[in-house]
Amino acid sequence: MKLRSATLMDVAREAGVSKATVARVLSASGYVGEETRQRVEAAVKSVGYRPNVMARGLRTQRSLTIGHLLIEITSNPFFAHVARAVEREALANGYKTFLFNHNKNSEQERFGVERFIERQVDAVIFTYPVDAASIAMLRAADMPVVQIERQRTSDTHAVLVDNVAGIEAAMAHLLQLGHRRIAFIGGDPALFPHPGVRARSLEEDRLHTYLDALRRAGIAIDPDLVRLGEYVRLEDGSDVEGYGHAKALFALKDRPTAIIAGCDVLAGGILRAAYEAHLRVPDDLSLVGFDDTIAGQLTPRLTSVAQPMADLGLTAFQLALASIEDPDIAPRTVTLAPSLVIRDSTGPVPVRATR
Amino acid sequence: MKLRSATLMDVAREAGVSKATVARVLSASGYVGEETRQRVEAAVKSVGYRPNVMARGLRTQRSLTIGHLLIEITSNPFFAHVARAVEREALANGYKTFLFNHNKNSEQERFGVERFIERQVDAVIFTYPVDAASIAMLRAADMPVVQIERQRTSDTHAVLVDNVAGIEAAMAHLLQLGHRRIAFIGGDPALFPHPGVRARSLEEDRLHTYLDALRRAGIAIDPDLVRLGEYVRLEDGSDVEGYGHAKALFALKDRPTAIIAGCDVLAGGILRAAYEAHLRVPDDLSLVGFDDTIAGQLTPRLTSVAQPMADLGLTAFQLALASIEDPDIAPRTVTLAPSLVIRDSTGPVPVRATR
DNA sequence: TAGTGCTGTGAGAACGATCTCACATGGTCC
DNA sequence: GGACCATGTGAGATCGTTCTCACAGCACTA
16 A cells, blocks of 8 residues: 655645646746745645656656666776766656666667667667667667767767877886887777767777877887777776786787786786786886776876766766757757876886897 | 558457457457358457557556666766666566656756656666655655665655675775775765665665675775775766876875776776876786676686666566556565675785785 | 735645456356 | 356546646736
């Protein structure tokens, strides 16, 4: 026997007016006499009225909820931070977010999209999408879609990070410290779906920026120093991938003096490999992370390319909201700048470095 | 001009039957002729019908949503894992979860509870509550409440972890390795609200188990080795707290040979302090973490008391569901067992150890 | 005086489901 | 042959909002 909480009708009865008048007071629209307004406001307080969002949603066709589909919130603090930023901005605008983890699996993604449609979310944010079909499905239901860190398709918004600038800053930092044997551990573009788009992916941006920087510095490219992988690992964690790649790098007869890692979690695995190989960081090896999530918690604290996670989430929600309010708005791409945070894991190239 | 997606009525028209018949087919209840059933099923497919959860919820007074109120999902992977476990079990039962972060702030908690009530969630799970008033508010609205890791009040469920067993296992492990100067860094019971309950808190359980173990081993208790703090730090991260406590411990003239840390993140800070103090782990210092979240990602990989995070979430949801289905069910307390995972951060007491 | 506009209010129709009731059939039992 | 039950279907109320429309009073204008 669930107690029914107070409804609009209860307020109306209490105040001796009609539902319509109460609605007008609550939405602050239309004409309401001053004395009536006060009576209604008193009644709202006295019966403890709280609007029923489901009923409102049924009528207005707005759930005041947005869906956020991401890879897996437990796999990398990056996702948790972005999700939190979206949520924060959503709350500030009267919205709630529904999270869904797709684990890079297109069936799970599809399943999530269906849950979102059922629950009539007003827009969907992806960090990141797997399959163009799920975006198409949402667009067919006329839902605004915002992609974080993925190039947009013709009718979705996108919030990007300037990965070129990020890697350039990292490379400039290392080159300036005298490093020439710089390894790059990143994501394999082939393993990352960029649904429905032929533009350069973030993985390609990062890789090419690394290669260009070497070229400009007159350093020959050594394919042994370029390691590409999954990098958002679900079964065993990205650190395992970093560990494996680092082991291989340290086994080279001319091992790198510096490494740029695709994310901080991955860098954590590199630190473990360095420890086991008795390489001191930064004395024997410099290490730059990416994301700036756990960089400050590792030992030594990591120099890392900081992603503007808070802005990423905020902007994504703002774009979603703009499209909710005006569905015909033109698709937009917003690019945000990363910044290099220098800590204790990078230092001058060791003098005794080979070559 | 938002496209209306197909409704029950559309299906009924398409199949040439009434809404009631379609409803019967979909809910598989009541009598429906075989031929009619097939016509309806075909119509459902052909119009692409998807039930509208808001409309259903309005009628049934069930939102098929539960609220999960936690401290802050970005502050410790523990929260993300528990939230994920709740979500997984919820999904398996046709539910979705709404997350809310209260940041240990009772106003924010209250705000979250109000959002939950507005959206008519069917139950609320706390990891952890701050204020007894918000629980009372939910109970007044007849919502089932489940508390994770907090003693239950008279009309809520609780899922606990046997912290006594956890600390006992850690202590037994260290004592067996020959350690006698064992420090304890944990949460200060005074800083942790256990709303409306006078029973021993998890912080007290851990502390007293540590003290008892020492006593039983005939080791005098040294207050210098007991450090209590906030331990879920929001501004600067729990690792900072671990770092500070560890610095102080290392400055003692008779420093500990082993430390038990209240959580893995905190242990990360201890590792940094050890590194700076040129103490090798585990050669000079043994370290045991708690939670087993990032333990495997740190260097060296941490011995840690693993919390059954998946079970915690699963059980919490099951209790919530039981109360949703039968509101008059008796409140239950379920206690789950932790387990000690031994890795590379614990070793024999150093022979040159003082005293 | 009739028309026009502003202010203030209420009746009642949506929104899309669920669910109670009523009402057909046709067969079985006494 | 009437009572009873199992089967199959539809009409329409209901959940708690929002929102359109109608209308009443009053002041002002032409």
